[in-house]
Amino acid sequence: MFEERRLHPAAIIFNILKVIKELFFSLLIVLVAGNFLIFSIALGAFSILASVYGILSWYRFSYYVTDDELWIEYGIFKRTKRSIAKNRIQSIDLTESVIHRIFKLTRVQIETASGGEKAEAALSAVSLKDAKELREVLKNSGKAGTLVPEEMYLAQKEISFSRLLLAGITSGGLGIIIGFIVVGLSEFDELIPEMVYNYTYEWLVTASIIFIVLIILGVLATIWLLSILWTLLRYGKFTIRRTEDELFITRGLLERKQLTIPLHRIQAIGIEENILRQPFGYAFIFAEIAGGNTDGKLADSTILFPLLHKREIAAFLDEFAPDFSWQEEEVEWTKPPPAALPYYYVRSSVLFLLASIAVFIFFRSFAWIPIALFALSLGLGWLSYKDAGFYLKGNRLLLRYRHVKRTTVLIQQKRIQAFEKKNHALERKWSLASMKISILSNTGGKHYHVKNLEEEKVNQLGDRIAYRNKLE
Amino acid sequence: MRQPPKHAIDPRAVDVWKISAAIYLGILWLILLTSVVFAILWDWSFVYITGAIIITVLLSYLFIFLFPKLRYRRWRYEIFEQEIYIQHGIFIRTRTLIPMIRVQHVDTEQGPIMKRFHVASVSISTAATTHIIPALSEENASDLRDRISQLARVDEDDV
Incomplete structure (x- = not known):
């Protein structure tokens, strides 16, 4: 099988880096509190200890595969021996940081069904050849099926560079920046005339104000460019492939990441359209996955594709997640009734209304800013009202709601963990009700709300979801 | 989901809720009494104290007498x-x-x-x-x- 072996010696580097990361602050304290001599001694001792630790923990770490299990042994003094049953393994993820790529290595993360941030087993440095071999050996008897050769993929899609660039340009960063510019510029409009006409050195003042404006614009442009760059680095060469029962995602320009998602663990698929992308018909697709894959960060949904046009979504889901395939044209949304509109307005604008009143009382000349925001928030309330809705057909439940971004969620009915109908006295008077649907995600639970629908419609949905009614 | 669930919970729930609410509000009353003592000792303004007493009385009524009953009636x-x-x-x-x-x-x-x-x-x-x-x-x-x-x-x- 896969005989006992150590990690690649480069793992020593990662061990040392880990120690540095953990002890960085205590070293900093020594530097601040003590004098230079003490610091030098501490630094020397620290480097030696870190190196010794790095080497020893590499030397004492080994792994091998038997017929049914992956075994890992580690610990310098306290030895730990861990076994993970092959058929319990949900996914094997590979991550290559820049250091890994220099040595042609990869980090291997092995996940079982249990959730949480930490992988069940992480091999910090394995040569690409070993990693491939390991993966084949682990999958051979696993329920996940055998590794498929390149040409056997059922579907494959890579992001084009222009699309990627578009994703960067329209990523959230820009919205914030445009807001800044709009508020900032109009505020300068207010300020400039007064200053220009009051001061003798008017040209100088004007020049310096222009200078300040330029600097601010420069900073904003830099932030924007950085957010584009970040998107390019993170999602560069984004490729998704599908076999019979798994999805493979590779992404990243500097740090390469390879994720495995078993199709049967996808709890829901979401389509998110931010306010910049929606007018052009673009959205990104994410998945909620039970356990395992956290894609690095906790509380993060797993991105299935960074940017797709509305027209492409149905085809994409057909190919990559057929259990969730769905045609926008077929959907007949059950939407909130007109009586719900006031609630949407109040929810979206109440904060801005209060702010407007407060600013109006204390800084009357600036009151137009919160008042303008208040008007915008009313618009947002109207959009949220227009967009909210649900649709149930067969086993598939669609929810749509908007906070600022418009989110559409596709859930398989059997995945629902709990269904909740809520209404307060006022809603009851108008026969309205809100609902909350809970599903499982890698962080525990994910809850989706659709607000102020007709009570009768929510009742019907609850009855249709209830299992007991299906038996009759 | 038109019909509410059939079974009510145990009526003794009301007593349990009353007592636990009384314990929490007891703490609030203790704080209030201490500040009354301070107010008398150091001649603080009684406007705030009166306000605080009214609010605490109101809270006591709501949480000890009103809410447990309502909550019990709703729970099914x-x-x-x-x-x-x-x-x-x-x-x-x-x-x-x-x-x-x-x-x-x-x-x-x-x-x-x-x-x-x-x-x-x-x-x-x-x-x-x-x-x-x-x-x-x-x-x-x-x-x-x-x-x-x-x-x-x-x-x-x-x-």
């Missing part, structure tokens, strides 16, 4: 073979459906006050949510726990 539950159906909420009425196959474990819990009144709570956990039926008689609670765990014991394909 029903167990079906395929799911659990719960209703609660004084202001926001919430009705929850929990599919039986999603139930991961059921616990009964009993604090000191509940023990005194021979009631226990039943908490039902799915992988994503937890739901607590706050007060049932001891026998009812353990019966319910056993019944749910029996019903929930089905072959799960995943999660």
Whole structure:
């Protein structure tokens, strides 16, 4: 099988880096509190200890595969021996940081069904050849099926560079920046005339104000460019492939990441359209996955594709997640009734209304800013009202709601963990009700709300979801 | 979901809630009395103290006398073979459906006050949510726990 072996010696580097990361602050304290001599001694001792630790923990770490299990042994003094049953393994993820790529290595993360941030087993440095071999050996008897050769993929899609660039340009960063510019510029409009006409050195003042404006614009442009760059680095060469029962995602320009998602663990698929992308018909697709894959960060949904046009979504889901395939044209949304509109307005604008009143009382000349925001928030309330809705057909439940971004969620009915109908006295008077649907995600639970629908419609949905009614 | 669930919880729940609310408000009253003493000693303005007393009296009435009754009246539950159906909420009425196959474990819990009144709570956990039926008689609670765990014991394909 896969005989006992150590990690690649480069793992020593990662061990040392880990120690540095953990002890960085205590070293900093020594530097601040003590004098230079003490610091030098501490630094020397620290480097030696870190190196010794790095080497020893590499030397004492080994792994091998038997017929049914992956075994890992580690610990310098306290030895730990861990076994993970092959058929319990949900996914094997590979991550290559820049250091890994220099040595042609990869980090291997092995996940079982249990959730949480930490992988069940992480091999910090394995040569690409070993990693491939390991993966084949682990999958051979696993329920996940055998590794498929390149040409056997059922579907494959890579992001084009222009699309990627578009994703960067329209990523959230820009919205914030445009807001800044709009508020900032109009505020300068207010300020400039007064200053220009009051001061003798008017040209100088004007020049310096222009200078300040330029600097601010420069900073904003830099932030924007950085957010584009970040998107390019993170999602560069984004490729998704599908076999019979798994999805493979590779992404990243500097740090390469390879994720495995078993199709049967996808709890829901979401389509998110931010306010910049929606007018052009673009959205990104994410998945909620039970356990395992956290894609690095906790509380993060797993991105299935960074940017797709509305027209492409149905085809994409057909190919990559057929259990969730769905045609926008077929959907007949059950939407909130007109009586719900006031609630949407109040929810979206109440904060801005209060702010407007407060600013109006204390800084009357600036009151137009919160008042303008208040008007915008009313618009947002109207959009949220227009967009909210649900649709149930067969086993598939669609929810749509908007906070600022418009989110559409596709859930398989059997995945629902709990269904909740809520209404307060006022809603009851108008026969309205809100609902909350809970599903499982890698962080525990994910809850989706659709607000102020007709009570009768929510009742019907609850009855249709209830299992007991299906038996009759 | 038009009909509320059938069963009410144990009426002794009202007493349990009253007592635990009284304990919390007792602390508030102690703080209030201390500040009254300070106010007398150091001649503080009595406007704020009067305000605080009015608010505390109001809170005491709401949390000790009014809310427990309302909460009890609203609380209902029903167990079906395929799911659990719960209703609660004084202001926001919430009705929850929990599919039986999603139930991961059921616990009964009993604090000191509940023990005194021979009631226990039943908490039902799915992988994503937890739901607590706050007060049932001891026998009812353990019966319910056993019944749910029996019903929930089905072959799960995943999660």
